[in-house]
Amino acid sequence: xxxxxxxxxxxxxxxxxxxxxxxxxxxxxxxxxxxxxxxxxxxxxxxxxxxxxxxxxxxxxxxxxxxxxxxxxxxxxxxxxxxxxxxxxxxxxxxxxxxxxxxxxxxxxxxxxxxxxxxxxxxxxxxxxxxxxxxxxxxxxxxxxxxxxxxxxxxxxxxxxxxxxxxxxxxxxxxxxxxxxxxxxxxxxxxxxxxxxxxxxxxxxxxxxxxxxxxxxxxxxxxxxxxxxxxxxxxxxxxxxxxxxxxxxxxxxxxxxxxxxxxxxxxxxxxxxxxxxxxxxxxxxxxxxxxxxxxxxxxxxxxxxxxxxxxxxxxxxxxxxxxxxxxxxxxxxxxxxxxxxxxxxxxxxxxxxxxxxxxxxxxxxxxxxxxxxxxxxxxxxxxxxxx
Amino acid sequence: xxxxxxxxxxxxxxxxxxxxxxxxxxxxxxxxxxxxxxxxxxxxxxxxxxxxxxxxxxxxxxxxxxxxxxxxxxxxxxxxxxxxxxxxxxxxxxxxxxxxxxxxxxxxxxxxxxxxxxxxxxxxxxxxxxxxxxxxxxxxxxxxxxxxxxxxxxxxxxxxxxxxxxxxxxxxxxxxxxxxxxxxxxxxxxxxxxxxxxxxxxxxxxxxxxxxxxxxxxxxxxxxxxxxxxxxxxxxxxxxxxxxxxxxxxxxxxxxxxxxxxxxxxxxxxxxxxxxxxxxxxxxxxxxxxxxxxxxxxxxxxxxxxxxxxxxxxxxxxxxxxxxxxxxxxxxxxxxxxxxxxxxxxxxxxxxxxxxxxxxxxxxxxxxxxxxxxxxxxxxxxxxxxx
Numbered sequence: 001x002x003x004x005x006x007x008x009x010x011x012x013x014x015x016x017x018x019x020x021x022x023x024x025x026x027x028x029x030x031x032x033x034x035x036x037x038x039x040x041x042x043x044x045x046x047x048x049x050x051x052x053x054x055x056x057x058x059x060x061x062x063x064x065x066x067x068x069x070x071x072x073x074x075x076x077x078x079x080x081x082x083x084x085x086x087x088x089x090x091x092x093x094x095x096x097x098x099x100x101x102x103x104x105x106x107x108x109x110x111x112x113x114x115x116x117x118x119x120x121x122x123x124x125x126x127x128x129x130x131x132x133x134x135x136x137x138x139x140x141x142x143x144x145x146x147x148x149x150x151x152x153x154x155x156x157x158x159x160x161x162x163x164x165x166x167x168x169x170x171x172x173x174x175x176x177x178x179x180x181x182x183x184x185x186x187x188x189x190x191x192x193x194x195x196x197x198x199x200x201x202x203x204x205x206x207x208x209x210x211x212x213x214x215x216x217x218x219x220x221x222x223x224x225x226x227x228x229x230x231x232x233x234x235x236x237x238x239x240x241x242x243x244x245x246x247x248x249x250x251x252x253x254x255x256x257x258x259x260x261x262x263x264x265x266x267x268x269x270x271x272x273x274x275x276x277x278x279x280x281x282x283x284x285x286x287x288x289x290x291x292x293x294x295x296x297x298x299x300x301x302x303x304x305x306x307x308x309x310x311x312x313x314x315x316x317x318x319x320x321x322x323x324x325x326x327x328x329x330x331x332x333x334x335x336x337x338x339x340x341x342x343x344x345x346x347x348x349x350x351x352x353x354x355x356x357x358x359x360x361x362x363x364x365x366x367x368x369x370x371x372x373x374x375x376x377x378x379x380x381x382x383x384x385x386x387x
Numbered sequence: 388x389x390x391x392x393x394x395x396x397x398x399x400x401x402x403x404x405x406x407x408x409x410x411x412x413x414x415x416x417x418x419x420x421x422x423x424x425x426x427x428x429x430x431x432x433x434x435x436x437x438x439x440x441x442x443x444x445x446x447x448x449x450x451x452x453x454x455x456x457x458x459x460x461x462x463x464x465x466x467x468x469x470x471x472x473x474x475x476x477x478x479x480x481x482x483x484x485x486x487x488x489x490x491x492x493x494x495x496x497x498x499x500x501x502x503x504x505x506x507x508x509x510x511x512x513x514x515x516x517x518x519x520x521x522x523x524x525x526x527x528x529x530x531x532x533x534x535x536x537x538x539x540x541x542x543x544x545x546x547x548x549x550x551x552x553x554x555x556x557x558x559x560x561x562x563x564x565x566x567x568x569x570x571x572x573x574x575x576x577x578x579x580x581x582x583x584x585x586x587x588x589x590x591x592x593x594x595x596x597x598x599x600x601x602x603x604x605x606x607x608x609x610x611x612x613x614x615x616x617x618x619x620x621x622x623x624x625x626x627x628x629x630x631x632x633x634x635x636x637x638x639x640x641x642x643x644x645x646x647x648x649x650x651x652x653x654x655x656x657x658x659x660x661x662x663x664x665x666x667x668x669x670x671x672x673x674x675x676x677x678x679x680x681x682x683x684x685x686x687x688x689x690x691x692x693x694x695x696x697x698x699x700x701x702x703x704x705x706x707x708x709x710x711x712x713x714x715x716x717x718x719x720x721x722x723x724x725x726x727x728x729x730x731x732x733x734x735x736x737x738x739x740x741x742x743x744x745x746x747x748x749x750x751x752x753x754x755x756x757x758x759x760x761x762x763x764x765x766x767x768x769x770x771x772x773x774x
Contacts, residue, residue, distance in 0.1 A: 365564070
């Protein structure tokens with residue numbers, strides 16, 4: 001009752017505030033990087049700092065989102081308070097010097113670690129702590145993307161693949177909705193995507209949407225699989241953890257020298273462009289390469305905005321041979337590659353409705369469900385369990 | 388893979404066609420009744436026919452939606468083919484002579500019983516049969532209300548309270564989306580509700596939305612509880628099943644003589660009115676009374692459109708003292724009383740987005756989650772199990 005309303009309001013305020021300031025500083029840092037392209041050559045040095053920070057101070061916080069998912073299954077796990085400043089600083093450095101990364105990891109980890117002291121404040125048992133973590137994930141996700149309902153469903157859906165349970169339904173929705181509201185009070189900057197006209201679904205469109213979903217699912221599998229593989233390779237090739245981001249940063253910097261800056265950072269302008277005009281068919285491959293290089297090397301941020309990027313440019317490119325509008329295909333890819341890589345088809349369908357309007361829902365649902373099924377057991381969150 | 392795509396397409400075609408013709412004939416019957424008000428005096432005779440039909444021919448089909456839910460849990464249960472013509476004729480008679488009832492029961496039962504022969508055609512085992520029933524429920528619901536995503540989530544959500552499992556996610560979404568498409572091909576008539584402007588959520592609106600959700604949940608409890616109670620009372624007072632609709636029909640006819648025809652039939656015009664202007668605070672009580680009388684007596688149709696009516700006029704009336712727009716409160720009540728009475732908060736939230744636009748989602752989510760929690764274990768589907 002009132003206890004969980006209070007807790008949800010606190011979690012919402014904490015997460016909404018943290019996400020808003022994070023988004024504002026992320027914009028500042030991205031602007032600075034774009035104005036100073038040569039800063040990319042310092043990425044190996046930045047990697048040394050991030051690597052050292054995490055190696056010497058992080059402890060369990062190094063596991064990032066997987067620690068949060070693990071702590072839901074096993075509430076004995078503590079989410080250390082230092083996780084918030086570490087991931088914030090790590091993400092800022094990553095984006096300032098031109099890594100290719102996201103922001104949801106940062107938002108989720110800040111939200112969960114800053115909300116964690118409530119465990120003691122409200123004398124929570126293991127069950128309550130579980131609900132608190134789910135509320136914090138919802139609040140972090142909802143406020144960083146401006147999609148509170150998707151945040152709530154994501155938090156209920158992410159830790160157990162193939163199942164949603166409702167014991168946390170109130171904290172998840174209340175914290176997500178309030179966090180997004182608090183974010184608005186801070187004028188958190190959210191991107192508005194323009195999908196354009198969405199044709200009514202017919203049998204033809206249904207089949208094409210399924211085909212697109214299949215491709216999105218395969219690419220989601222490629223991303224998860226590639227990420228895990230490269231992480232292993234890095235560990236073998238560069239045994240010392242502190243040196244990994246240095247090597248990774250150097251490779252990214254050299255790649256940027258040849259390919260340009262289009263595939264680093266969040267890439268929001270490229271995502272917006274993908275909705276308006278056909279992307280080239282190789283763009284998603286380059287973004288996958290830059291992102292798994294950046295993250296497998298140990299830089300910070302998250303995978304979700306890169307997954308949005310990969311899906312949007314891939315969907316946009318599918319309009320070369322698929323008879324669906326480019327904006328709609330970009331929107332479907334935006335959510336469906338993410339759905340496939342995280343096993344959260346319901347959250348992603350609702351996210352499409354929140355970001356692109358209710359009419360996008362049917363197309364998004366087909367693409368997300370098929371991507372979820374066709375990506376197999378691949379997941380970027382290795383601590384997910386299966387129902 | 389292709390097997391379930393074929394099955395889903397067949398279920399979608401069957402359900403979409405059945406729902407479309409059902410809606411078209413329902414409109415005709417409702418038009419006739421409205422033009423001939425005196426027909427209400429024949430409701431007791433109509434009751435005799437419905438009562439006799441079900442008593443002598445229905446067998447297990449008499450259990451209606453509960454049989455479908457039961458068959459999902461225990462696939463040994465057969466869904467007889469005669470269920471479709473029985474519920475169709477029973478619903479037509481109920482609406483022609485002025486009972487207060489819905490249509491989703493009819494759509495679900497027609498869909499499930501007409502799809503049931505696919506069990507033999509595709510040599511299905513128990514697990515497959517379960518998926519088929521879920522697909523049929525999704526298809527019936529999605530096509531009768533024009534809300535395919537809500538239909539799919541409803542079908543995944545309804546049989547097990549407090550949990551959604553994804554083993555049926557593909558058949559549910561595919562059949563629901565295709566059924567709605569087939570319905571459109573038949574020009575199935577769906578009502579478009581005009582909610583008007585939706586203000587951005589703030590802390591004040593959040594608290595009012597919670598308060599509204601609490602009231603919706605209590606009313607959902609009242610409806611379920613009143614229905615079960617009146618059913619038991621009827622069984623004691625009128626021991627012979629065939630006579631129950633006769634007595635019930637007589638009471639309804641006399642009540643219509645005093646109160647008028649506003650609370651019988653589907654009541655779609657009253658629902659539309661509730662979105663546009665404040666309803667009186669007693670209207671939801673009268674609709675509850677007329678509906679539980681009609682259905683507990685043994686007339687056919689379903690509970691959902693009456694629940695939409697009850698929620699919409701109740702929400703509309705809440706604008707007397709709640710500082711939210713009347714259209715928004717009507718929309719919240721429309722989905723939230725239903726969510727409370729059937730324990731399907733996610734389906735109802737998505738339904739609100741499909742019917743009223745994505746902006747209604749946050750308000751609907753708060754109202755539906757709170758109504759789900761505050762209605763307790765009350766449910767109109769007694770065969771629901773708890774996760």
